Amino acid sequence: MRTSILIAAVAVMITAACGGGETPKGDEKITLTIAGFGDFGFKPLYEEYKQTHKNIEIQERISEYAAHHNNLISHLATGSGAADIEAVEIGYLSSFTATPNRFHNLLDLGAKDLESTYLPWKWQQALSTDKKTLIGLGTDVGGMAMCYRTDLFAKAGLPTNRHEVSKLWPTWEQYVATGKRYKTALPDSYFMEASGNMYRAIVEQAPTGVYDDADKLVVETNPIVKQAWDLTVDAISAGLSNRLTAWTPEWTAAFGQGTFATIVCPAWMTSYIENNAKDAAGKWDVAAVPGGAGSMGGSHLALPKQGKHAKEAFELIKWLTAPEQQKKVFKSTGNFPSTPSLYTDPDLTGFSKAFFNNAPIGKIFSESAKAVKPQHQGPKQGDVFNAIGAGLGRIEQGKQKPDEAWAQVLADAKKLA
Amino acid sequence: MRTWLYKVDTRVSPYLYIAPFFVLFGVFGLFPLGYTAYVSLFDWSLLRDEHSYVGFQNYAELFKDPYFWNALGNTVSILILSTVPQLVLALVLAHLVNRPFIRGAAAWRLGLLLPNLTSVVAVVVIFSQLFGRDFGLINAGLEALGLGRIAWQEGTASSHVAISVMIIWRWTGYNALIFLAAMQAVPKELYESATLDGATSGQQLRSITIPAIRPTIIFVVIVSTIYGLQIFAEPQLFGGGGPNGITGGSDRQFQTLTLYLYEHGFNKGFDFGYASATAWVMFGVIVLFAIGNFVLSKRIRGVK
Known part of the structure; x- marks a missing residue:
């Protein structure tokens, strides 16, 4: 008798700990949960939405980046616990x-007419490999630029005006050539923070990257993958x-100390530099990124199939990612919108930051975001x-010669196929 | 009737009292252990719904992977570099605060525990700054001494030393307290007569204290080994927020076994089958090391 009570008690404890405890209510009231990471800037928007949708209650769950996605994946795998709306x-x-089968197909919920609202590549990122399922609507994008130190450029005898600087490097080859000029003038200083971002930006500007459209890994066969590697290795060997x-x-401190002169700069990076190198105000400026286009980072809102209120949840994400709301989010958080209709909006085109010598970063980021060509991601x-x-x-660390490193990369990539 | 109930009570009750532990252990300890073994026999990705049975293929792949052996080597290296100095230091510290005429004994003893109360994240963040390549305090010191800078994160030995220092910082005081508790039970007369015979403090530590607290030393060695083989937060945070925190540097120079498990279970397609196989192999390694250490530390001479 006592044991059975005990077992029952333990069982209750376990279910209480595991279950979300959502019981469907009889009345009209619907609670939508939305799970995200960091700050999407949606909080004030919920109140606004509730004004027009009296029966909707919204609960937000925020966690840290990796934890959020790990939770999402385990909730999808176990079939319960995911929020109605999940940021990805x-x-x-x-x-x-x-493998889109664990999400609602937004094309069936009425997303078909929305395609022109978003950047074409942003839309395509959320399409399944067979293009028949759309799993998310785009929130922000990481339009790309090149941030550089004007004081170091001046010392190296390079132009400091952002238009002239942009003209130095229409291509990545010219960017590396500029770097070599810089290194000759200032041998104790560095031209870039690290080589990985440059490499990634080059490959992502190409029509096809590390995967082909059928999710096949093409690291070994796609020529741009190796060309970008060779150019990056050239930059590394030039020091x-x-x-x-x-x-x-170390990385954070270097922004303020000025040990390097340029960094590939998505929209969100500007806030990071601003917050971590307060003393360096006015020394940083923003020019166009070589190749002219690029985006790094950015999210979508998706609806897991286990959610019971697909229709209501879709209405909410449609509203949250609409241009008017993205503009409000941009103004409060700086998250860069994915809806091109805003790119001609004076609020965006006129956006600048004093920290970066009042560079028109709104304009620079929207131009690079618009120029991105859709590339299939595997x-x-x-x-x-x-x-x-x-x-x-x-x-970089002198542990391997370029050929050895490339051979190991190919072997590592083979294991991922 | 009553006597029967009484009999049942005396027979059954003791088991009922200890039952909660075993029930909870079964649910949260034994079941996951068994289920992990089951999952390890499948090609089991969290991203897919179908899981195909592959037998011991995950294990075969694991033993063939040079990155696994690299991670095992790193783990053992960090284990030795952190545990040995840690236990020696803990013994000495405990011996020092165990002296009868120390002022503010309680404050010293509490102070020992402080590093352990600090969150591991805070410890690693601070130490990562100290071990910074360009702006770190330690490199500034080395340079002032004319020794030159070290890129702590890039080298294999240097990164192991940096991580071990973080572990030593956090756990030395804790182990010292456990040693201290055991030392307090050692009869004072032994020390008094040793002092009369003219034994130094160091001689007393070697000839009285260590033999007297032998069981505690065995316990601490085994617990530290188990903890040391599962080191995760230190190398993960030391690598920074990017991919280095998963692979333990671009050359995997400080990837531990747990990081290796994390790399496969929570990246690279969320391959839980492979990660589960790794977990079981780790379990085996830990058991082997615990037994080995038990045998070794039993050779410490006891009190006759």
Whole structure:
């Protein structure tokens, strides 16, 4: 008798700990949960939405980037626990579009008419490999630019005006050539923070990257993958890289200390530099990125199939990602919109930051975001780039010769196929 | 009737009292262990719904992967570099605060525990700054001494030293307290007569204290080994927020076994089958090391 009570008690404890405890209510009230990471800037928008949708209650769950996505994946695998609306960052999105069956197809829910609202490549990122399923609507994008130190450029005898600087490097080859000029003038300084971002930007500007359209890995056969590698290796052997590891204290400190002169700069990076190098105000400026186009980062809102209120949830994400709301989010957080209709809006085109010598970053980022050509991303996109990035790192640190590093990259990529 | 109930009570009750532990252990310990073994026999990705049975193929692949052996080597290296100095230091510290005439004994003893109360994230963040290549305090010191800078994260040995220092910092005081508790049970007369015979403090530590607290030393060695083989947060955070925190550097120079498991289970297609196989192999390695250490530390001479 006592044991059975005990077992029952334990069982209750376990179910209480595991279950979300959502019981369907009889009345009209519907609670939508939305799970994200960091700050999407949606909080004030919920109140606004509830004004017009009296029966909707919205609950937000925020966690840290990796934890959020790990939770999402385990909730999808176990079939319960996911929120009605889940934010998915581009680094994880392609692992879902390869197997889209765990998400509602937004094309069936009425997303068909929305395609022209978003940047074409942003739309395509959330399409399944067979193009028949759309799993998310785009929130922000990471339009790309090149941030550079005007004081170091002046010392090296390079132009400092952002228009002239942009003219220095229409292509990546010219960017590396400029770097060599810089290194000759200032041998103790570095031209770029690390080589990985440059490599990634070159490959992502090409029509086909590390995967072909059928999710087949083409690291070995797509010529641009090796060409970008060779150019990056050239930059490394010329001593242009400061070989910093992103997100370490060293990297953060270097922004303020000015040990390197340029960094590939998505929209969100500007806030990072601004917050971490307060003393360097006015020394940083923003020019166009070589190749003219690019985006790094950005998210989508997706609806897991286990959610019971697909229709209501779709209405909410449609509203949250509409141009008017993206503009409000941009104004409060700086997250860059994915809806091109805003790119001619004076609020965006006139956007600048004093920290960056009042560079018109709104205009620079929208131009590079508009110019991005859609490229198919495969299921292990991020892991493939990590393997290549590690190879470049081994060359930077003098542990391997370029040929050895490339051979190891190919072997690592083969294991990911 | 009553006597029967009484009999049942005396027979059954003790088991009922200990049952909660075993029920909880079964649910949260034994079941996951068994289920992990089951999953390890499948090609089991969290991203797909179908899981195909592959037998021991995950294990075969694991033993063939040079990155696995690299991770095992790194783990053992960090284990030795962190545990040995840690236990020696802990013994000495415990011996020092165990002296009868120390002022503010409680404050010293509490102070020992402080590093352990600090969150591991805070410890690693601070130490990563200290071990910074360009702006780190340690490199500034080395340079002032004319020794030159070290790229701590890039080298194999240097990254192992940096990580070990973080572990030593966090766990030395904790182990010292456990040693101290054991030392307090050693009869004072032994020390008094040793002092009368003219034994130094060091001699007393070697000839009285260590033999007397032998069981505690064995316990601490085994617990530290188990913990050391599962090191995760330190190398992960030391690598920064990018891919280095998964692979342990571009050359995998500080990837531990747990990081290796994390790399496969939570990246690279969320391959839980392979990660589960790794977990079981790790379990085996830990058991082997624990037994080995038990045998070794039993050779410490006991009190006769």
